[in-house]
Amino acid sequence: xxxxxxxxxxxxYGKTWALKNLDFTIDENEIMVxxxxxxxxxxxxxLILATVLKPTSGQAEVMGLDVSTQSTRVRQILGIAFQEAxxxxxxxxxxxxxxxxxxxxxxxxxxxxxIENLLRDLELWDARNKLFMHLSGGQTKxxxxxxxxxxxxxxxxxxxxxxQVDLRGKRKIWAQIHKLQEEGSTILVATNEVxxxxxxxxxxxxxxxxxxxxxxxxxxxxxxxxxxxxxELEIDSPEPQILKRALGQIDGTVKITNSSSNxxxxxxxxxxxxxxxxxxxxxxxxxxxxxxxxxxxSLDDVFLHFTGRALRETSNE
Amino acid sequence: xxxxxxxxxxxxxxxxxxxxxxxxxxxxxxVQVGVYGAMISQLVTGIGNYSQFFAVGLVIMxxxxxxxxxxxxxxxxxxxxxxxxxxxxxxxxxxxxxxIALQGGTELALMLAVPLTVTLLIIGNLTWVSVVACVLALxxxxxGVAGLMLALSFIAFKSSDLYTAIVTGLSTIxxxxxxVLYPFIFLPPQYATAAAFSPLTYGSDLIxxxxxxxxxxxxxxxxxxxxxxxxxxxxxxxxxxxxxxxVEGVKSA
Numbered sequence: 011x012x013x014x015x016x017x018x019x020x021x022x023y024g025k026t027w028a029l030k031n032l033d034f035t036i037d038e039n040e041i042m043v044x045x046x047x048x049x050x051x052x053x054x055x056x057l058i059l060a061t062v063l064k065p066t067s068g069q070a071e072v073m074g075l076d077v078s079t080q081s082t083r084v085r086q087i088l089g090i091a092f093q094e095a096x097x098x099x100x101x102x103x104x105x106x107x108x109x110x111x112x113x114x115x116x117x118x119x120x121x122x123x124x125i126e127n128l129l130r131d132l133e134l135w136d137a138r139n140k141l142f143m144h145l146s147g148g149q150t151k152x153x154x155x156x157x158x159x160x161x162x163x164x165x166x167x168x169x170x171x172x173x174q175v176d177l178r179g180k181r182k183i184w185a186q187i188h189k190l191q192e193e194g195s196t197i198l199v200a201t202n203e204v205x206x207x208x209x210x211x212x213x214x215x216x217x218x219x220x221x222x223x224x225x226x227x228x229x230x231x232x233x234x235x236x237x238x239x240x241x242e243l244e245i246d247s248p249e250p251q252i253l254k255r256a257l258g259q260i261d262g263t264v265k266i267t268n269s270s271s272n273x274x275x276x277x278x279x280x281x282x283x284x285x286x287x288x289x290x291x292x293x294x295x296x297x298x299x300x301x302x303x304x305x306x307x308s309l310d311d312v313f314l315h316f317t318g319r320a321l322r323e324t325s326n327e
Numbered sequence: 328x329x330x331x332x333x334x335x336x337x338x339x340x341x342x343x344x345x346x347x348x349x350x351x352x353x354x355x356x357x358v359q360v361g362v363y364g365a366m367i368s369q370l371v372t373g374i375g376n377y378s379q380f381f382a383v384g385l386v387i388m389x390x391x392x393x394x395x396x397x398x399x400x401x402x403x404x405x406x407x408x409x410x411x412x413x414x415x416x417x418x419x420x421x422x423x424x425x426x427i428a429l430q431g432g433t434e435l436a437l438m439l440a441v442p443l444t445v446t447l448l449i450i451g452n453l454t455w456v457s458v459v460a461c462v463l464a465l466x467x468x469x470x471g472v473a474g475l476m477l478a479l480s481f482i483a484f485k486s487s488d489l490y491t492a493i494v495t496g497l498s499t500i501x502x503x504x505x506x507v508l509y510p511f512i513f514l515p516p517q518y519a520t521a522a523a524f525s526p527l528t529y530g531s532d533l534i535x536x537x538x539x540x541x542x543x544x545x546x547x548x549x550x551x552x553x554x555x556x557x558x559x560x561x562x563x564x565x566x567x568x569x570x571x572x573x574v575e576g577v578k579s580a
Contacts, residue, residue: 062415085416092411113333114416115417
């Protein structure tokens with residue numbers, strides 16, 4: 011059984027299709043990252059799974075429970091950190107977390123210690139008695155994700171968990187997400203930050219215009235781009251043109267260019283298996299390798315490859 | 328039940344630290360009754376003691392305002408992002424609706440504590456039964472108005488401007504074309520026809536009946552209690568239906 015499964019899931023806002031016949035699964039104890047630009051349907055999917063929104067048609071199940079017909083039971087096993095933390099202007103962070111923990115059934119004996127540790131870890135301890143409306147953007151975001159960490163649900167949903175947060179804060183949030191996974195939670199993260207996706211994901215689902223474009227591990231997604239890896243070589247060879255031809259014949263080579271007689275740029279699939287073959291070819295050609303630089307495609311390139319548009323461009327639309 | 332109480336207390340706590348808005352409401356009431364009510368009662372001759380009639384009218388208006396406030400609050404919660412959070416908590420939709428209603432009831436009790444006590448003191452010579460019946464009728468009316476506003480609040484998901492316009496217009500009509508400030512029998516026929524459609528007409532006459540006002544200037548209490556109860560049950564039922572079936576958090580992205 012999948013931890014999460016959707017079949018033909020569709021959500022419409024008037025004439026706009028936010029999700030279109032989406033089939034999507036998450037395995038138990040997996041971190042699934044939804045990657046896509048703004049408006050791709052990420053938040054809509056999260057809100058449907060959290061039972062906040064109702065699907066227009068199709069089916070969605072969380073741990074075998076239908077989100078439409080068993081919504082209260084679904085909410086008992088999940089926790090969600092929304093994209094924007096809002097709504098409790100006149101409350102203090104410690105009070106918000108205490109309330110959230112109590113409503114979500116965190117035992118009273120554990121509550122205060124858990125909250126204190128979290129506030130300290132996420133660097134909110136000094137702000138614990140400030141009113142919510144006086145917190146900075148980064149602090150409200152950290153408070154929002156802290157709700158999930160204090161709850162420690164079986165299924166955690168985080169919508170852009172580290173947006174507006176500085177690098178140090180991001181790493182702390184990511185570490186907490188990994189800790190949650192180690193404790194057995196299944197985690198769904200929506201983001202349009204490539205680095206966040208690469209750091210967290212067991213698998214990535216690329217969403218575009220409400221549809222799942224592709225779903226796989228980061229490694230597989232990158233490897234699926236033909237010629238996506240770029241190997242820049244500096245080689246001292248007595249016969250560079252012959253060497254160029256030989257390099258072009260190695261399995262996985264898509265294209266070879268050279269900017270000067272001893273500098274080559276190879277566009278290859280799966281550089282990790284191409285490089286050993288290249289060194290072998292150079293050895294046989296009596297060429298001496300002076301330097302190698304391998305650049306693998308980013309998830310932005312993956313998005314571009316599968317949708318024909320760059321993730322950053324579409325995010326700014 | 329404990330989660331319902333937690334939610335009510337969590338929402339109310341910041342409002343009570345300090346309870347400025349409640350004290351302001353009490354102060355406005357005291358000034359209205361003490362100054363305006365005292366003066367106008369000397370000008371009005373058709374009713375025995377108009378300041379008593381006026382004080383009850385003000386209590387009804389506070390009840391109506393609070394009912395409207397609950398509906399508006401619900402919409403604000405949706406737009407501020409609090410509603411999606413509440414909808415994601417492990418509480419059933421019907422309990423969430425009950426929370427909203429009980430919170431409104433608690434706010435109403437706090438808001439009316441002083442105005443109602445002062446009104447009862449002004450009227451004097453009351454029995455426990457009449458006071459309890461009056462309080463129950465007020466809550467019934469408060470729930471009815473709150474239910475009506477909650478049902479109307481769904482307009483605000485489409486357009487908050489339209490909602491504000493409708494509620495402002497409705498408030499003006501419902502209060503002015505009613506027996507809140509003047510008895511039904513003194514209303515000109517065209518106003519009386521409009522007042523017959525205002526729930527506040529039945530609420531205010533019912534409460535005045537319980538508080539011992541001259542029944543000859545009031546509507547039939549059985550008729551009034553039926554209308555107020557029907558209003559509360561139907562609008563709360565509609566509100567519950569909308570929360571359970573239709574409500575969705577406002578998607579922010």
